[in-house]
Amino acid sequence: MGYFxxxxxxxxxxxxxxxNTFPSSVMGKCVGVVWVYSGLQGAANNYCYPKNTTGANRAAAGIETAFLLD
Structure with a gap:
């Protein structure tokens, strides 16, 4: 769905x-996120990747994931 x-x-x-307040999105509903950070959280290059599907997860430094619950 892009990155921010x-x-x-x-x-x-x-x-x-x-x-998800925009139901006409061609990408579909956001069901979770991946947040990637480098260096100090909140002070360096931090990006949010909203996801419209769930998939395999892998552990890595500087990455956090979350899923929205209905």
């Missing part, structure tokens, strides 16, 4: 929920 510069995981989850 975001300062925190909470902001990333909030963005996903906000995207």
């Amino acid at each position: 510069p975001i300062r925190s995981m909470v902001d990333c989850i909030t963005l996903c929920a906000y995207l």
Whole structure:
């Protein structure tokens, strides 16, 4: 669904929920997020990747994931 510069995981989850207020999105409903950060959280290159599907997860440094519950 793209990526957005975001300062925190909470902001990333909030963005996903906000995207769902636009039902006409051709990408579909946001069901979760991946937040990627490098360096100090909230002070470096931090990006939120809203997801419209779930898939395999893998552990890696500087990555957090969350899923929205109905």
